[in-house]
Amino acid sequence: MSRYNPRATETKWQKVWDERNTFVVEADPNRPKYYVLEMFPYPSGRIHMGHVRNYTLGDVVARYRRAQGANVLHPMGWDAFGMPAENAAFENKTHPATWTYQNIDNMRAQLKELGLAIDWSREFATCDPDYYTHEQAMFLDFLEAGLVYRKESWVNWDPVDQTVLANEQVIDGKGWRSGAPVERRRLSQWFLKITAFAEDLLADLEKLERWPAKVRLMQENWIGRSEGLRLTFTLEGAPAGVDGLEVYTTRPDTLFGASFCAIAADHPLAEALAQNDPGLAAFIEECRRLGTSEEAIERAEKKGYRTSIEAVHPFDAGWKLPVYVANFVLMGYGTGAVFGCPAHDQRDLDFARKYDLPVRPVVVPEGTDPAGFTIGDEAYVGPGRLANSAFLDGMTVDDAKAEIIRRAEEGGFGHRTVNYRLRDWGVSRQRYWGCPIPIIHCDSCGAVPVPKADLPVVLPEDVSFDKPGNPLEHHPTWKHVDCPKCGKPARRETDTFDTFIDSSWYFARFCSPRSERPFDRDAVDYWLPVDQYIGGIEHAILHLLYARFFTRAMKKIGLIGIEEPFDGMFTQGMVCHETYRDAQGKWVAADEVAYVDGTARRRTTGEPVTVGRSEKMSKSKKNVIDPTAIIDQYGADTARWFMLSDSPPARDLEWTSAGIEGAWRFTQRVWRLVTGMEDAMVPAGDAAPAAFAESVTELRRATHRTIAGVTRAIDNFHFNAAVAQIHEFVNAFSGFKDTQAAGADWAVREAAEALTLLIGPMMPHLAEELWQRLGHDRLVADSPWPKADPALCQDDTVTIAVQVQGKLRETLELPKDTDRAEVEARALALDKVQRAIDGRPVRKVIVVPNRIVNVVV
RNA sequence: GCGGGCGUGGCGGAACCGGUAGACGCAACGGACUUAAAAUCCGUUAUCGCAGACGCGAUGUGGGGGUUCGAGUCCCCCCGCCCGCACCA
Numbered sequence: 001m002s003r004y005n006p007r008a009t010e011t012k013w014q015k016v017w018d019e020r021n022t023f024v025v026e027a028d029p030n031r032p033k034y035y036v037l038e039m040f041p042y043p044s045g046r047i048h049m050g051h052v053r054n055y056t057l058g059d060v061v062a063r064y065r066r067a068q069g070a071n072v073l074h075p076m077g078w079d080a081f082g083m084p085a086e087n088a089a090f091e092n093k094t095h096p097a098t099w100t101y102q103n104i105d106n107m108r109a110q111l112k113e114l115g116l117a118i119d120w121s122r123e124f125a126t127c128d129p130d131y132y133t134h135e136q137a138m139f140l141d142f143l144e145a146g147l148v149y150r151k152e153s154w155v156n157w158d159p160v161d162q163t164v165l166a167n168e169q170v171i172d173g174k175g176w177r178s179g180a181p182v183e184r185r186r187l188s189q190w191f192l193k194i195t196a197f198a199e200d201l202l203a204d205l206e207k208l209e210r211w212p213a214k215v216r217l218m219q220e221n222w223i224g225r226s227e228g229l230r231l232t233f234t235l236e237g238a239p240a241g242v243d244g245l246e247v248y249t250t251r252p253d254t255l256f257g258a259s260f261c262a263i264a265a266d267h268p269l270a271e272a273l274a275q276n277d278p279g280l281a282a283f284i285e286e287c288r289r290l291g292t293s294e295e296a297i298e299r300a301e302k303k304g305y306r307t308s309i310e311a312v313h314p315f316d317a318g319w320k321l322p323v324y325v326a327n328f329v330l331m332g333y334g335t336g337a338v339f340g341c342p343a344h345d346q347r348d349l350d351f352a353r354k355y356d357l358p359v360r361p362v363v364v365p366e367g368t369d370p371a372g373f374t375i376g377d378e379a380y381v382g383p384g385r386l387a388n389s390a391f392l393d394g395m396t397v398d399d400a401k402a403e404i405i406r407r408a409e410e411g412g413f414g415h416r417t418v419n420y421r422l423r424d425w426g427v428s429r430q431r432y433w434g435c436p437i438p439i440i441h442c443d444s445c446g447a448v449p450v451p452k453a454d455l456p457v458v459l460p461e462d463v464s465f466d467k468p469g470n471p472l473e474h475h476p477t478w479k480h481v482d483c484p485k486c487g488k489p490a491r492r493e494t495d496t497f498d499t500f501i502d503s504s505w506y507f508a509r510f511c512s513p514r515s516e517r518p519f520d521r522d523a524v525d526y527w528l529p530v531d532q533y534i535g536g537i538e539h540a541i542l543h544l545l546y547a548r549f550f551t552r553a554m555k556k557i558g559l560i561g562i563e564e565p566f567d568g569m570f571t572q573g574m575v576c577h578e579t580y581r582d583a584q585g586k587w588v589a590a591d592e593v594a595y596v597d598g599t600a601r602r603r604t605t606g607e608p609v610t611v612g613r614s615e616k617m618s619k620s621k622k623n624v625i626d627p628t629a630i631i632d633q634y635g636a637d638t639a640r641w642f643m644l645s646d647s648p649p650a651r652d653l654e655w656t657s658a659g660i661e662g663a664w665r666f667t668q669r670v671w672r673l674v675t676g677m678e679d680a681m682v683p684a685g686d687a688a689p690a691a692f693a694e695s696v697t698e699l700r701r702a703t704h705r706t707i708a709g710v711t712r713a714i715d716n717f718h719f720n721a722a723v724a725q726i727h728e729f730v731n732a733f734s735g736f737k738d739t740q741a742a743g744a745d746w747a748v749r750e751a752a753e754a755l756t757l758l759i760g761p762m763m764p765h766l767a768e769e770l771w772q773r774l775g776h777d778r779l780v781a782d783s784p785w786p787k788a789d790p791a792l793c794q795d796d797t798v799t800i801a802v803q804v805q806g807k808l809r810e811t812l813e814l815p816k817d818t819d820r821a822e823v824e825a826r827a828l829a830l831d832k833v834q835r836a837i838d839g840r841p842v843r844k845v846i847v848v849p850n851r852i853v854n855v856v857v
Numbered sequence: 858g859c860g861g862g863c864g865u866g867g868c869g870g871a872a873c874c875g876g877u878a879g880a881c882g883c884a885a886c887g888g889a890c891u892u893a894a895a896a897u898c899c900g901u902u903a904u905c906g907c908a909g910a911c912g913c914g915a916u917g918u919g920g921g922g923g924u925u926c927g928a929g930u931c932c933c934c935c936c937g938c939c940c941g942c943a944c945c946a
Contacts, residue, residue: 213862328944328946330946662882662883727882846926848927
């Protein structure tokens with residue numbers, strides 16, 4: 001019996017799929033479609049295990065749906081713009097385009113080795129001018145539709161990458177990529193009006209039933225809807241031209257507990273006051289330096305600067321509140337100004353204690369005497385009734401909110417507002433390797449769109465990366481053009497788009513990747529939305545929210561008919577591995593470590609190493625396993641199989657050498673099992689015999705139960721459960737020895753074929769090879785999914801558990817659907833049951849048909 | 858601080874609607890085959906106690922309580938770990 005040779009076999013079938021264009025698909029309105037998409041990779045140079053897991057999961061879905069009869073779109077492309085290409089250009093003196101396309105070539109070859117059922121004819125990279133020209137056109141359409149604006153604003157500036165970051169790209173005050181503390185700068189930026197869709201983006205989360213609840217929740221929090229009151233205080237002593245201070249509050253009911261007002265350091269009023277107040281100017285400077293960085297320590301400390309002005313309480317003209325500039329008030333949220341009510345807000349309380357401001361409770365818990373209710377170190381934020389609050393006294397918090405909003409609106413100094421945390425998306429980046437923003441700046445005409453006929457605005461190729469900053473800015477000629485409107489000399493916009501724009505519509509481009517327009521309407525109408533999107537949780541907010549926004553924006557300009565791009569979303573877990581350190585505490589590479597007699601040692605020296613916890617594979621911790629090495633050694637099927645075994649797809653997967661070895665043994669075992677049975681089966685296509693021996697029927701039952709079980713498991717994304725059931729079936733099939741019994745040769749073929757088809761989505765190469773040996777010309781990839789016979793999925797007899805007082809005492813083999821009285825009698829007759837009853841009177845016997853009997857004494 | 862998730866053998870994990878907890882894999886141990894090893898095949902493996910043996914009994918899904926004939930699953934409280942957000946007024 002020959003040993004299975006994955007190397008030769010895998011290449012063979014990859015070639016067959018390729019030559020026959022097996023996975024090339026066309027829209028076909030007469031057939032049901034299924035669009036499977038995994039997040040497309042950044043072409044960093046080599047694939048990693050995270051990719052292998054991601055694309056294996058998607059491939060199982062793609063192949064399975066295809067077998068179930070769907071017209072499956074499963075494309076692949078490259079998220080090809082971004083900074084690493086520029087870093088590489090700087091370090092290796094290679095052009096970003098050269099570096100990127102070389103990486104794409106490498107990674108495409110690596111992905112092809114995995115044997116993915118991908119329509120490669122649809123491949124593109126976002127750095128192809130053919131792709132980004134449409135992005136530029138869409139941007140101009142968005143501009144016309146009022147979804148784009150330009151604004152001078154404070155930005156998060158990454159001093160290392162020398163670029164602007166979106167709020168979402170700032171993590172703990174540091175750049176998401178460089179890790180450098182972010183600074184604040186004022187720049188003119190292009191913004192996409194994502195806030196115009198804030199309400200929709202929030203409300204429609206409810207419709208995304210096939211998304212993880214966690215992701216929906218994260219987006220909900222990110223959008224951050226709140227309801228409250230915008231309220232204007234009149235000011236005393238304010239600079240000329242400033243007549244009021246508008247604040248936002250979600251607790252208008254606590255207005256009579258106010259003891260100060262506070263504004264952000266960036267608030268225009270603060271800036272105006274600072275001009276004549278050096279102390280304030282210094283304080284503002286201090287706040288800015290803290291900015292978004294190093295707050296971890298400073299955060300706790302509330303600081304303020306008392307200005308010379310006062311705010312008049314809107315319901316009591318004689319009541320003046322001091323106005324502070326405070327470090328804890330954010331300019332970007334609400335109006336950048338608040339009133340402080342220390343009794344009912346912890347931050348305000350901390351601030352009031354520090355500056356000795358009054359703390360007056362105005363909400364007391366139900367049934368508490370207001371006179372005796374005081375505030376200690378903790379603000380009271382719970383429900384209750386209003387007190388010390390004039391016309392609000394005695395009301396509940398909700399009633400008081402409604403009443404004060406009503407009065408404020410009546411008095412013309414406030415109105416009810418819905419406020420969002422979400423801010424518009426700043427998309428300008430001071431980088432070279434991105435999609436150029438198609439705008440020309442003219443001294444007379446302002447920002448002028450590049451005429452569509454002149455698109456694409458292509459990146460110049462002769463650039464240098466010697467200087468920090470944007471090479472487009474340094475280029476001698478590129479930016480000098482004439483104004484399309486007046487013809488006078490003007491300058492191109494030298495900023496490029498945030499690369500998140502590229503990935504906000506690629507799923508639509510895949511529907512008709514060579515279209516002269518962003519995509520053909522017919523194609524997206526047929527293919528979209530994506531039925532199953534698969535990727536990492538790290539994109540729960542950024543990418544997925546942007547893509548949802550972009551789809552709405554594309555609908556608004558009439559390009560597309562849907563709002564939600566991804567009908568189903570699945571977030572897979574990370575691939576982890578143990579970590580190792582030597583005696584000096586330095587990381588030791590995973591492939592240098594081997595276990596000898598249970599202890600981890602350096603392969604070369606035998607020196608013992610400390611085993612650390614399993615963590616996400618990363619170069620810095622040296623716990624990466626190279627997929628190519630694994631595929632070389634074991635083949636893609638084995639790697640895929642291991643990826644799917646054991647760990648549920650949503651959870652982290654721990655890579656172990658024992659695990660991959662186990663998967664390897666299993667592929668060999670399946671090979672031996674099926675090829676070893678070749679002589680014991682009827683020829684392909686033979687009709688079923690009239691009768692089967694009992695032992696043969698048992699085998700058939702196992703076959704059909706496995707088909708049913710695996711089908712259900714794959715439907716539910718429980719791939720590890722599917723794997724377990726296939727294992728179980730292989731155990732049962734291997735144990736079948738009664739090959740001479742009636743109908744055995746037919747049932748053996750049935751079992752072998754079912755097994756082959758069931759492993760098809762997971763180990764496609766092995767499946768094709770076995771299928772061919774079983775005498776089929778058609779590919780597994782073109783064959784329908786096996787169907788389970790319901791009659792064979794059920795046993796004639798059932799095992800009924802017999803409990804006394806809820807404790808298992810014995811099991812009973814009975815024909816299915818034996819009637820209650822019979823079951824009860826049989827159960828009570830059991831020796832062990834009688835012993836457990838021990839002569840006590842039987843109070844009640846619970847009989848659950850075909851499952852369990854419980855005797856209560 | 859707020860929000861979410863998770864906690865089951867030596868390990869990864871099964872268990873549909875509350876109905877035989879530990880499927881399946883890994884590891885370990887014993888055996889067969891072999892000159893030997895690898896590979897392969899067969900068997901054992903939750904814990905504790907009793908037993909010469911077929912076996913018998915008890916305990917057991919992070920801890921405590923509750924609902925129920927019956928709880929890994931439902932409810933309440935607590936502990937631990939992981940993730941997300943974090944001065945959002």
